[in-house]
Amino acid sequence: MNAFVLAETENGARELCAGARQIADEVTLFTFGNAVTGVADKCLHLQIPEDAIADDAYPSVNESFDASGAKVVLAEPTVRVTNLAGRLAAHANTAAVPGVNALKDGVATSVYFGGTGVKESKPETDVSVYLISAGTFDGTQATGTDTVEEVEFKAPEKLAVKKGTAALPKSDIDLASADKIVACGRGFAKEEDLQLARDFASKIGAEVACSRPLSEGVNWFPREAYVGVSGAVVKPDVYFAVGISGQMQHMVGCNDSGTVIAINSDKNAPIFKQCDVGIVGDLKDVLPALTKAL
């Protein structure tokens, strides 16, 4: 069987090709990012014209897919690849299985209702398309040739015009590799109170993160700092949840942390059922006490 990998980052290409190798004899990688060699039997590379958006590369993607003879598609869940995967799924008369974090015998495991549930599902169609979350497969296992083939951009009949692009401000937040994280939630009534968390984090060498309301609600944090179902999923050794109630939508982003420590003024907050160590108290008293003692 052949598998078709759709990816735009090198890391995504590596992980998905490694996963594809487990289920297929032949792996074709399609990318509009930099060509990646040594991970697939063939890397198809497409250069997006300057005034086009990558999402509109779907005629080229679908044609390459048809030519590959693949029955399984593994796609990286970036904004643009997610759309290409959707176009490809529609082209192949199926629906893409989203948010896959495990794949066995065609059955995909995905987060459901933001982590309230775990859903197992299986495409019943001739072609299966899966959007695979980062970290599902081990990218170091990928093997392949150095063959790269350029693919022509075939514009769809009606397409978007890209008028400009700008780099997003680079965030110095690196939650993925942090071994300690101090996450702030709605319990912080004022933005200036965040300094208490920052002081504590800097004392113990932790990254500062937040729950969704502090990133998308009040904009106190960039979106890279937000831990939760549609944000970052982190696995530090120690996770401090400060002023975070512990809703499923947040906890799915930190459930795999080594130790969870909770600070919350509401003794009934669900976080206290999901922590190793907790304190019912005002974060304005507790954080300075920790900073001082450690």
Added chain:
Amino acid sequence: MNILVACKIVPDDQDITVASDGSLDSSRAHEIVSQYDLNAIEAAAQLKEANEGSTLKAISVGPKKADDSKTKKDILSRGVDELYLMADDSLADLDSRATATELAKLVNKAGDWDVIIVGDGSADDYAKQTGVQLACALDVPYVAGATNLSFQEGNLEIQRNLESESEDIELAVPAVVSVSPEIAEPRIAGMRDILKAGKKPQNVEAAEEKPEESIETVSIKAPKQADRKQEVFDASDGEGLDKFVSAVKEVL
């Protein structure tokens, strides 16, 4: 311009409970508009308000219980003029392709349209696939993740954020656009809006036939909870804070 907004009516996940066999029970959950679809409705309402003479109709597909008077009124109190809802138990938990097929039927009933706005992803599957499937079903362009959306000289002007860059995009209508939650904070409808919503047209119908599904759901279960020690102190006890600090020291 004529605007459509697609939204999903879902059980409120706050009301979902775990049964003793580990399955999820949403039978007692209230029906609500999926969270990020509220941002889509608001973005659509703002686009309508910015373009005089525009109309805004909402389309939705779901199980019978999606035909919920409070939820329908909620949608219509947010700047939406008219609702097209297909509510039928054969339409429960559809995959993105089947949902798009049914939504396309409603699109064809809702009259002339220039743009269909959809939310970032639904509360249940968060697939981010229904918009692109709908664009395929209608054979129109699709742009996802708009953080800003306006209509200028007959074209949609879109800003969006990718993982590490932003893009400015011009898109001819008709088109489907998904919007990022940050595009617009959902309004809080006033009493007058809610009263007026009750008088707006609602077109509710059953499914014509059960749509063909591509994905089979094998199981839905509660996640395994991480086993945590749950050693909780109380700062209002004399020594609670000190004990907590010692416990944290031990962990670090």
